[in-house]
Amino acid sequence: GAQKVFEHLPTLPLDLLQHPAIMWATAVSTAFTTQDDSRFLRLYREADFLSATILSPLLDLARQRLLWLMVRSSVPQRRDKLHLEDLSRRLAFIDANVAEEFLTFHGLEVIEFGTGKKIVQLPARNKDQTWDVMHNSTQQRTFNERLGQRSMPVKCEFPRRLEGNLHNKYSALPFERLDILFGAA
Numbered sequence: 001g002a003q004k005v006f007e008h009l010p011t012l013p014l015d016l017l018q019h020p021a022i023m024w025a026t027a028v029s030t031a032f033t034t035q036d037d038s039r040f041l042r043l044y045r046e047a048d049f050l051s052a053t054i055l056s057p058l059l060d061l062a063r064q065r066l067l068w069l070m071v072r073s074s075v076p077q078r079r080d081k082l083h084l085e086d087l088s089r090r091l092a093f094i095d096a097n098v099a100e101e102f103l104t105f106h107g108l109e110v111i112e113f114g115t116g117k118k119i120v121q122l123p124a125r126n127k128d129q130t131w132d133v134m135h136n137s138t139q140q141r142t143f144n145e146r147l148g149q150r151s152m153p154v155k156c157e158f159p160r161r162l163e164g165n166l167h168n169k170y171s172a173l174p175f176e177r178l179d180i181l182f183g184a185a
Contacts, residue, residue: 005029028055035152037062037069041092049169056163060102060156063091067106068147076125079134084110084118094164105158107133107143123148 009017009026016022024043028051031040040062044055074080084096084103093099100110100118109121123133123143131148133140146153175184 006033024051032058032062035065037066038090041066041090045092045165047169049166049173052166052169056166057160059092059163060158060160061153063093063102064106064146064153064156064158066091067103067108068152071122071125071131071147074122074125076127079124080122081111081119082122084120087120092165094168098161098164102158104139105142106146107139107141107148109133109139 006029012022017026024047028040028043028047031037031043040055040058044052044059044062047055070082084100087103088096088099091099091102093102096118103110103120108123110118111121112118121134123131126132131140131143133143146157173180
């Protein structure tokens with residue numbers, strides 16, 4: 001798939017390669033293929049409606065891969081705590097409730113304080129290279145299956161739904177659904 005795209009690019013005329021749409025598409029495919037998921041999510045947020053629609057099936061996998069890297073970047077035997085609001089923004093979520101569902105789906109604990117602020121507690125990595133989620137055995141199993149594996153995830157099982165960024169892009173369009181179906185967008 002991606003290899004064929006990158007093999008074909010050098011055969012294209014230079015003026016075509018310099019077209020903004022081709023440059024953007026090349027940047028997006030490069031970001032996803034090289035697992036630069038932060039850049040992929042940024043390009044998704046900046047995308048027009050139809051481009052965002054095309055990219056939306058890859059969103060949760062990019063988010064999951066970022067989480068996978070985050071838990072491995074924390075100090076061993078320490079439970080890092082991240083602000084839910086900040087993590088939601090980094091993972092390109094508009095709705096904090098959906099972000100919280102996504103995080104708990106992957107076995108991470110979201111803790112709410114009396115002030116209404118929420119944090120996400122990352123698991124500790126033990127000396128024997130296992131993960132200690134701490135809150136319960138079900139969440140431990142969930143974490144181990146979705147983020148605790150040794151290799152980077154290649155598929156995300158989080159239930160698909162209408163993504164918040166995509167919904168906002170659709171709402172901002174001056175067209176009705178039928179107009180889009182017949183090519184107005």
